[in-house]
Amino acid sequence: MVTASIDEIAGNCLAVRVRLLGRAVTGLYDRALEGHGVSIAQVNLMAALGKAGPCSPARIGEVLQLERSTVSRNLSLLMKHGWVEAVSADAKGVREVALTSSGRKKIETVMPEWRQAQEEAAQLLGVGGVKAVRTRREVFRSISHP
Known part of the structure; x- marks a missing residue:
């Protein structure tokens, strides 16, 4: 028997809807x-x-709200391609990483497809959704001011 509480959560939970929307938007960009x-x-x-x-992997994870393992995995891949480099390291590992000139070029290369995905994401979210998301711009602002 389904209770009113189960119906309310299953039908209205913003957390699950935001998670599903996030996955849909991420998939759109990734494709x-x-x-x-x-x-x-x-x-x-x-x-x-x-x-x-240049900054620590921990700082990037903090700003982008990523798990340490996610940051580590992605940084390893980016470093393997030469798009990111370790600028300081010690016996404990990488202390700071930086975007390379090759990484900057890579960003420029993906821009047409990124812009197309950006337009599709804006259509998916609608005007109100885009406005709500853009009010959270402090993410990239905060990285410049540790």
Whole structure:
């Protein structure tokens, strides 16, 4: 027997709806970028590094709200391609990373597909959704001011 509480959560929970919407939007960008061999998470990581300059992987994870393992995995891939480099390291590992000139070029290369995905995402979200998302711009602002 379904209770009123189960119906209310299943029918109205904003958390699950936002998670599903996030996955749909991420998938839209990832499909657009797949020919470039890069995901939207990796493009955003490179953009954050480009904006911040050299910084610790922990700082990037903090700003982008990513798990340490996600940051590590993506940084490893980006470093393997030469788009990101370790600028300081010690026995404990990488201390700071930076976007390389090759990484900057990669960002420029993906821009047409990124812009197309951006337009599709805006259509999916609608005007009100885009406005709501854009009120949270402090994410990239905060990376410039640790």
